[in-house]
Amino acid sequence: MEGLRRRCEARLRGLRVPDPFDLDDFCDEVAALRARPLIRRAVPGLSAEAPCGLWIGTERADHVFYDPGTSPLHAEHIVLHELSHILCGHSGADAAIGRLFPDLDPGAVRRMLGRVGYTDAQEREAEMMASLIRGRSARGPSTTLGRFADALGFE
Numbered sequence: 001m002e003g004l005r006r007r008c009e010a011r012l013r014g015l016r017v018p019d020p021f022d023l024d025d026f027c028d029e030v031a032a033l034r035a036r037p038l039i040r041r042a043v044p045g046l047s048a049e050a051p052c053g054l055w056i057g058t059e060r061a062d063h064v065f066y067d068p069g070t071s072p073l074h075a076e077h078i079v080l081h082e083l084s085h086i087l088c089g090h091s092g093a094d095a096a097i098g099r100l101f102p103d104l105d106p107g108a109v110r111r112m113l114g115r116v117g118y119t120d121a122q123e124r125e126a127e128m129m130a131s132l133i134r135g136r137s138a139r140g141p142s143t144t145l146g147r148f149a150d151a152l153g154f155e
Contacts, residue, residue, distance in 0.1 A: 005128060008129045015033070015087070017136040017137060027064075027079075027083070030083050031062070036062060037060070037062070038064065040064045041065050042065070042075075043067070043068070044068060044069065052067045052070070053065065053079065054082065055082040055083075055085050062086055064082045064086075076134070080129075080133050081129075083130075083133075084126040084127075084128075084130045085122065085126045087129060088122070
């Protein structure tokens with residue numbers, strides 16, 4: 001885990017993380033870094049049975065979807081996890097795309113990742129990155145508020 005943490009910290013060098021943390025500002029930072037729009041949307045239906053977060057990269061933009069039926073802290077973490085996939089350059093495919101977005105032309109999608117569990121190296125890396133990003137702000141997990149949220153089971 002320490003090697004993973006060091007690799008993730010190296011990826012974050014030079015990336016501006018707002019302090020205090022603001023997800024909109026951080027999304028703007030990622031969009032500027034990639035020189036393309038980043039569109040974030042809540043999508044009902046993302047849940048434990050399906051990915052609770054999803055990143056779809058098209059030719060023109062990055063789209064990050066998250067489950068609106070969870071706590072604000074968890075929704076923020078889901079978005080950070082998906083942004084971490086982007087920042088790490090991950091790619092992949094997920095069968096849930098056809099079920100969640102039946103009208104989407106599969107040819108328009110360049111990259112897609114759906115978050116269901118933490119069973120592979122990309123998922124662990126994205127999870128570590130999301131935690132490190134949030135931990136860099138004044139309200140991160142190393143602060144009293146962050147430790148309190150952790151104790152209550154909020155992400």
